[in-house]
């Protein structure tokens with residue numbers, strides 16, 4: 001099992017941020033997490049990554065039960081890319097694209113291991129897969145947001161993770177770059193490079209290969225399961241607290257707002 005949460009609550013400063021979550025992710029399922037700002041998505045990810053400890057309940061990731069496993073060891077098998085990662089320390093910012101990608105390997109071998117020619121070869125292969133070969137030799141700092149995002153995902157894959165968590169990876173990207181990124185994620189899933197857990201605010205990003213959805217509202221699970229059963233008008237309207245309508249086109253869900261909000265003067 002990829003993720004197992006039993007009765008997980010996360011309470012901070014007397015506030016229940018996650019409330020008695022039960023959630024299982026099986027090997028052959030690719031999940032998407034949806035929820036408004038402040039619904040608890042980041043807290044949930046922080047727990048999965050072992051950066052926060054739940055106040056109650058049991059968590060297992062990749063078969064490792066938290067509290068009984070070596071977290072730094074487990075983290076080596078989990079890749080994490082968040083749009084807030086775009087800035088590194090100044091040293092990495094001035095590295096070349098291939099150096100930044102290769103540095104992802106440190107997640108699994110430790111900072112002081114020497115980097116090998118094979119590592120650079122592997123980085124170049126990822127650059128080709130991600131169609132960013134043209135960035136070779138460029139300084140990371142000078143890249144566009146979309147290019148940086150692709151580099152960061154390639155960097156995460158250098159550590160050969162078993163689970164890749166993508167936290168709002170398309171924020172700030174134009175339509176074309178977003179579709180390119182989704183095509184790359186599709187490839188990662190289809191080629192079984194690793195398991196993908198995807199967090200987004202945009203339901204149209206739920207590509208065919210993503211099979212399951214978890215809806216989070218105020219730290220509670222509204223619904224979780226196969227996407228066709230979960231992405232309904234009722235569940236989504238409850239999650240997003242605005243009346244919406246879902247339609248499917250080319251095996252992707254699209255949402256429209258039934259009635260615009262009006263704030264009276």
Ligand SMILES: Nc1ncnc2c1ncn2[C@@H]1O[C@H](COP(=O)(O)OP(=O)(O)OP(=O)(O)O)[C@@H](O)[C@H]1O
Pocket residue numbers: 012013017035036037038039040041042043044
């Ligand atoms: N360590 C903490 N101490 C106190 N409050 C916290 C802590 N961590 C999260 N919160 C609060 O819990 C709520 C959920 O936060 P979280 O960042 O998990 O939401 P989110 O769904 O990721 O939101 P967004 O979509 O804006 O990133 C927020 O109101 C936040 O302020």
